[in-house]
Amino acid sequence: MTQMPIRIAPSILSCDFSQLGAEVTAIDKAGADYIHIDVMDGHFVPNLTFGAPVIKSVRATTSKIFDVHLMIAPVDPLLGSFADAGADIITIHAEAGSHLHRSLQTIKALGKKAGVALNPATPVDVITHVMDLVDLILIMTVNPGFGGQNFIPLFDKIKMARALADKTGRMIDIEVDGGVTRDNAKEIIAAGANVLVAGTSVFKDGAAHYAANIHVLRGGA
Ligand code: DX5
Numbered sequence: 001m002t003q004m005p006i007r008i009a010p011s012i013l014s015c016d017f018s019q020l021g022a023e024v025t026a027i028d029k030a031g032a033d034y035i036h037i038d039v040m041d042g043h044f045v046p047n048l049t050f051g052a053p054v055i056k057s058v059r060a061t062t063s064k065i066f067d068v069h070l071m072i073a074p075v076d077p078l079l080g081s082f083a084d085a086g087a088d089i090i091t092i093h094a095e096a097g098s099h100l101h102r103s104l105q106t107i108k109a110l111g112k113k114a115g116v117a118l119n120p121a122t123p124v125d126v127i128t129h130v131m132d133l134v135d136l137i138l139i140m141t142v143n144p145g146f147g148g149q150n151f152i153p154l155f156d157k158i159k160m161a162r163a164l165a166d167k168t169g170r171m172i173d174i175e176v177d178g179g180v181t182r183d184n185a186k187e188i189i190a191a192g193a194n195v196l197v198a199g200t201s202v203f204k205d206g207a208a209h210y211a212a213n214i215h216v217l218r219g220g221a
């Protein structure tokens, strides 16, 4: 298995939106590697969050990687606006459109890293033929739409994604999103993930606890 650094990506979905800029600064200072930004459209997923203008408004608060998870369909018309807003990684859902290859080409042409997210029911095989365009595979371990749901134990799927990524010989992130806690983080990493998204388990107990919450997910005591 390719040894890649473990990265923690707090999902701002669980932060205090009335203090968005301060919350992003707080998780940056607390040791977040990526800032995970969940964009939902109330159509592809049954919830609405925010769009590119909000992302742009917090871009100046941190130099950390903006890991933008787009749960929107259609996605192609908006890719440029998320690139302009300051996304570093743009992740789209394999289920969100008929032309995954074209969407990934668009992200790469915008000069951004391209991720593909797979819902729990979607097999890893659907990305076999687009791997040359993929920088990150996001394995959803909840049905997307809400924070605070229970983890679905898709460890075999995480292993398959890691194997597919390693076959390319490139450093491809395997990111796991949904229900990640201090109790399952170790097993998720052992299965081959190197990026852990965490909303509830980072933002619980207030800002004074963010650093400890991140540390423990990374494998600290
Ligand atoms: C769910 C989102 C997740 C979510 C994770 O649709 O993609 O990023 O915020 O939240 P927790 O860690 O609370 O499951």
Ligand code: ZN
Pocket (backbone or CB within 6 Å): 011, 036, 037, 038, 069, 177, 197
């Ligand atoms: Zn997400």
